[in-house]
Amino acid sequence: MTERIASARSCSNIAFIKYWGNRDNALRLPSNGSISMNLRGLETVTTACFSKRFSEDRFILNHVEQSGEALARMSKHIDFIREMAQSRERVSVVSENSFPTGVGIASSASGFAALTVAACSALELGLNERELSRIARLGSGSACRSIPGGFVEWPATDNEHDSFASPFAGPDHWALVDLVAVVSERHKAVGSTGGHALASTSALQSARVADTPRRLMICREAITNKDFLTLANIIEEDTLMMHGVMMTSRPSLIYWNPPTMAVMSHVLELRMSGIPVAFTIDAGPNVHVISTQDYSDMLTQNLRGINGVTDVLRAVPGDPTVAITEHLAFS
Ligand code: DP6
Numbered sequence: 001m002t003e004r005i006a007s008a009r010s011c012s013n014i015a016f017i018k019y020w021g022n023r024d025n026a027l028r029l030p031s032n033g034s035i036s037m038n039l040r041g042l043e044t045v046t047t048a049c050f051s052k053r054f055s056e057d058r059f060i061l062n063h064v065e066q067s068g069e070a071l072a073r074m075s076k077h078i079d080f081i082r083e084m085a086q087s088r089e090r091v092s093v094v095s096e097n098s099f100p101t102g103v104g105i106a107s108s109a110s111g112f113a114a115l116t117v118a119a120c121s122a123l124e125l126g127l128n129e130r131e132l133s134r135i136a137r138l139g140s141g142s143a144c145r146s147i148p149g150g151f152v153e154w155p156a157t158d159n160e161h162d163s164f165a166s167p168f169a170g171p172d173h174w175a176l177v178d179l180v181a182v183v184s185e186r187h188k189a190v191g192s193t194g195g196h197a198l199a200s201t202s203a204l205q206s207a208r209v210a211d212t213p214r215r216l217m218i219c220r221e222a223i224t225n226k227d228f229l230t231l232a233n234i235i236e237e238d239t240l241m242m243h244g245v246m247m248t249s250r251p252s253l254i255y256w257n258p259p260t261m262a263v264m265s266h267v268l269e270l271r272m273s274g275i276p277v278a279f280t281i282d283a284g285p286n287v288h289v290i291s292t293q294d295y296s297d298m299l300t301q302n303l304r305g306i307n308g309v310t311d312v313l314r315a316v317p318g319d320p321t322v323a324i325t326e327h328l329a330f331s
Contacts, residue, residue, distance in 0.1 A: 002051055004051070008045070008117035009043060009324050010110040011041075011318030012042040012109050013036040013145045014288050015282070016035045016037065016238065016280065016290075017219050028140075029157075031205070031209050033155040035153050035154075036152050037178070038150060038171065038318035038319065039315035040171070040318030041098070041316060041318070042313065042315045046094070047093070047095075048119040055090065060092075060095070061094075062097060077112060077116070077138065078091050080138055081135065084125060094330055097110070105182075106283070112136050113143045114321060116136040129148055144164055147164075150169050150317055151167065153165065153168055167320075168223075168224070171319055175317075176292060177291055177293045177314060178315045178316075179290075179299055179314055180288050180289070183309055184257055190253055195249075199245055202246075211241075215234055219231065229276070232271060232277070233278075236279060243256070246283070255285055263306055266302075267279045277290070
């Protein structure tokens, strides 16, 4: 057999308690634990094909052949997997996101989770969920949380072998929705990887990290008890703490723009009027508006009416990353 091929589908995830800053940047050992929800509706499908006939690695993302940093990051991740499989075969990877490209929605979580499962399946490594999560983490920290399904926690452990994410509630546990209010289509100047490296330059980071066990506990319990108001307050507090660190880093990282703030104040007004809704924001200007699924249509319409909101994407709690039998074409 000259070719070994496998594919995987992965959901992206939204962090309710954010990962920001590493104790070890190379190993992606986080400074603090995080909690997230997998997002069905914001997904990546990836096919990995290994062959002795290939002379170099190739990476086609959303029908565009990648080079430079994107290709190097993919190859470096595959190197870990090749080493485990004791293989020297080059790989061709083709990957597609279900969500529109260039709208500032990060695809590294679903991307590295799908890549990990596709490559490990192709090389028949026979790994369990924990091992796959640990390997996905080396490609992108948040990707380790996209390996299990539903509501997931990635603790901050001392040992790199224990650094993986585990689910604590399945996707059917709570019918939440994530409505992503897209407010900018521009590529951000500093991505997450660069941002993590700056976190410790903020005087606020140590206080944020020290307080994380409290936020994790409140968030975990709010999800377990389906207590929306407690969830709303803790995820907003957590987001504002992370953006406080970003804004006070040297150099400062200010990801918000005026429509970001318009959406945030709109969400707060809606919650004051009794609607279960909250915001959370990653390393970019787009706002993830979290609510329960019965408010989806009403909120989508509402968000579309805000000046500067160009699109609203919808996602619900998602499944684990799985190997699939349909392969993407390498053309
Ligand atoms: C703000 O996982 O994208 O979204 O490991 O460098 O790829 P790398 O970083 P990444 O960081 C995610 C940062 C965040 C918060 C979160 O998802 O927890």
